[in-house]
Amino acid sequence: MTQAQAEVQGIFAEVTRYPLDVLDPNAHLEEDLGIDSVKLGEVFSVLRERFSLPAELGVPREQLTSIAAVTAAIASVTGKGGSASVVAPVAAPIPAPVTAAPPATVAPASGQAATGATLLSGDTESQLIALVAEVTRYPVDVLDPVADLEEDLGIDSVKLGEVFSVVRERYGVPTTLDTPRSEMRTLRDVARVLQPYMRLPGERADTLAPVAPRPATAVSPATRTAAAPPPHRPFEGKVLFVSGSGRGLGHDIATYLADLGASVVVNSFHSRPQGEQTAQEIRDRGGDALHLWGSMANPEHVDRIFDEIEARYHGLDFLVANASNGMLARLKDITAKDWEKAYRTNVVGLHQCALRAVPLMRTRGGGKIITLSSPAAHGYVDYFGCMGTVKAAVESLTKSMAIEFAPDNIQVNCVSPGPIYGELLQKWPESERLIRQWEDNTAYSRLCESRDVSHFIAYLLSEPVKLFTGSVLVLDGGISSQGW
Numbered sequence: 220m221t222q223a224q225a226e227v228q229g230i231f232a233e234v235t236r237y238p239l240d241v242l243d244p245n246a247h248l249e250e251d252l253g254i255d256s257v258k259l260g261e262v263f264s265v266l267r268e269r270f271s272l273p274a275e276l277g278v279p280r281e282q283l284t285s286i287a288a289v290t291a292a293i294a295s296v297t298g299k300g301g302s303a304s305v306v307a308p309v310a311a312p313i314p315a316p317v318t319a320a321p322p323a324t325v326a327p328a329s330g331q332a333a334t335g336a337t338l339l340s341g342d343t344e345s346q347l348i349a350l351v352a353e354v355t356r357y358p359v360d361v362l363d364p365v366a367d368l369e370e371d372l373g374i375d376s377v378k379l380g381e382v383f384s385v386v387r388e389r390y391g392v393p394t395t396l397d398t399p400r401s402e403m404r405t406l407r408d409v410a411r412v413l414q415p416y417m418r419l420p421g422e423r424a425d426t427l428a429p430v431a432p433r434p435a436t437a438v439s440p441a442t443r444t445a446a447a448p449p450p451h452r453p454f455e456g457k458v459l460f461v462s463g464s465g466r467g468l469g470h471d472i473a474t475y476l477a478d479l480g481a482s483v484v485v486n487s488f489h490s491r492p493q494g495e496q497t498a499q500e501i502r503d504r505g506g507d508a509l510h511l512w513g514s515m516a517n518p519e520h521v522d523r524i525f526d527e528i529e530a531r532y533h534g535l536d537f538l539v540a541n542a543s544n545g546m547l548a549r550l551k552d553i554t555a556k557d558w559e560k561a562y563r564t565n566v567v568g569l570h571q572c573a574l575r576a577v578p579l580m581r582t583r584g585g586g587k588i589i590t591l592s593s594p595a596a597h598g599y600v601d602y603f604g605c606m607g608t609v610k611a612a613v614e615s616l617t618k619s620m621a622i623e624f625a626p627d628n629i630q631v632n633c634v635s636p637g638p639i640y641g642e643l644l645q646k647w648p649e650s651e652r653l654i655r656q657w658e659d660n661t662a663y664s665r666l667c668e669s670r671d672v673s674h675f676i677a678y679l680l681s682e683p684v685k686l687f688t689g690s691v692l693v694l695d696g697g698i699s700s701q702g703w
Contacts, residue, residue: 220244224290230269231286234262234384236492241512244286251517253488259283260380264354272296274355343417344410350389351406354382364407379403392416399646452480453681458532460484460524462515462572463542465494467641468591471669472539472676473497477506479677484528486542488514515542515568516560525575535579537680538588540569545606547647553605565609566616573620577627585628587680590617592635592691594699601703602648610635614691621689630688632679637695639667660703661696 220228224244232239235254248254254262266272270293278292348362355378368374374382386392390413398412410417454476464473465487474497477483483501485508487494494510501508511527513520528535544564546557573588580586595603596611614633621631638644638657644666647653658664675694679687693699 221290223294224287226269227266227290227293228286230265231262234258234265237512242286244290246286247284248286249284251514251520253491253514255489258380260378261384264381264384266293270297343414344407346417347386347406347410347413350385351382354378354385362406364410365405367404368406368409369404379409382409386413386417390416399642402645452478454537454677455480457481457536458484458528458534459537459539459680460486460528460535460576461539461541462486462568463488464539465490465492465497467643468636468639468669468672469539469541470497472541472673473508474501474504475670475673476537476677476680477501477508478504481537482507482509482532484508484524484532485510486515486524487512488520488542514564515540515572516544516563518571521568521571521575525572525579529579534583535576536583536586538573538576538580538586539676540572540588540590542568543591543606545609547602547606548604549602550604557605561605561609562612566612569613569616570620573624573631577624577629580629581627585630588620588624588629588631589676589679590614590631590633592617592633594635594637594693594695595703596635598699598703601653617691618689625688630685632687632689633691634672634676634679635691635693635695636667636672637661637693637698639669639672641669657698657703660698660701662701663696666696667694 228239228242228244231237231242231254235242235252235258237252242252246252248259266289267274272293273296276292276296278295283289283292344364348359348364351357351362351374352359355374357372362372366372368379383392392413396412403409403412457480459473459476459481461469461473461476461483463469464483464485469486470493473483473485483498483506485494485498485501487497487510491512494512498508498510509527509531511524513524515521542564545561546553548557569590576586576588590613592610592614593600593603593607595607596614598607600607614635617631617633624631638654644650644654654666657666672694675692678684679692
């Protein structure tokens with residue numbers, strides 16, 4: 220490895236927090252390492268500063284598929300193929316607020332209610348516009364706060380990632396925000412999300428009225444307080460692997476079963492920080508947890524994960540296959556690449572993961588595998604054409620595995636919950652309309668919570684449950700009975 224490549228690899232490690240030994244210079248950034256275009260934008264923001272690079276490298280983004288390719292692109296610009304001279308980062312000054320008055324469209328007429336979300340005072344918006352102008356080199360007067368970032372201004376997710384990288388550095392904004400990217404379509408949307416964090420020079424946070432960030436997830440009508448770990452621990456001594464457990468339903472399954480005594484192997488790919496946080500949360504509550512990073516769609520990652528499970532625990536009792544990947548869109552917008560990604564994770568990845576789990580369960584005298592589907596596998600649901608098809612394949616594979624794994628005393632069942640309050644529901648197109656519609660179509664006027672599903676999975680994993688295998692068990696409050 221050249222010095223330049225080692226330096227670039229080090230910057231990738233710094234921004235992504237991946238261990239250096241994971242960052243194979245020839246690995247595909249997204250498919251093998253889970254570094255998507257937004258995270259890559261953050262990496263490039265640091266690379267530009269450290270290597271004094273121009274705003275545009277002159278290399279198509281689709282060619283920058285690995286650390287080696289990024290290094291080569293930098294070398295072509297700097298003219299230093301064997302080594303690049305890294306420039307020490309210099310803290311950039313906080314931009315002065317734009318003094319120009321906001322466009323006339325910002326304020327509603329007297330006595331007229333503003334449409335949409337509450338408008339900001341001009342300060343956060345002005346700071347953000349100045350910062351975006353600095354990063355993108357757009358003139359300030361072009362940056363209309365209500366223009367669509369991508370369609371009107373040409374600021375794609377990569378460039379927005381660079382903006383967020385600078386915002387995080389200057390204002391201490393958390394790495395992960397609760398608001399989905401899909402809800403940040405304009406500069407005003409972004410400013411609204413960042414308002415609790417961005418302050419004017421010399422302004423103290425404690426002098427400002429607190430601003431509550433917009434909630435990112437739908438919440439259940441029922442309220443629930445966090446409970447202490449239950450005294451009854453039926454899964455004491457059991458080892459559980461939950462794929463895709465950094466956030467959402469997977470997080471709840473992992474933490475709940477850990478409270479019931481299981482040693483939990485937490486897994487994440489795109490959400491590595493959340494995966495590490497989930498494992499730490501379990502340990503903080505007195506449980507045993509190990510976080511293993513990797514994609515269920517990558518056979519090499521699956522092998523590495525199960526090798527580590529075998530080395531640490533010498534066996535496995537339970538597998539909950541929660542990892543999923545699929546496009547929520549109309550069929551006309553689904554590409555061949557979308558189908559391939561969805562099948563690789565949900566079907567092929569499930570199969571490969573189960574094959575590695577079986578011999579580890581065999582050493583324990585048997586085990587249990589839970590797959591996750593959706594009632595939408597059997598009927599039409601808006602924007603679920605891709606995922607519904609893939610989940611139907613998961614159910615079919617579940618039935619086959621149940622029969623073929625039975626001689627090893629391994630039961631395989633599928634839990635099929637309806638829509639679950641949480642992050643994924645907010646990512647659904649037209650989520651507000653659909654949530655109301657689905658709630659109206661349940662028998663109880665509410666959708667599933669993650670804990671509803673976790674309770675049911677705990678029941679299926681419990682020792683007395685022996686005769687369930689090859690079953691698809693629906694948990695949707697009656698939506699599929701009444702129609703979506």
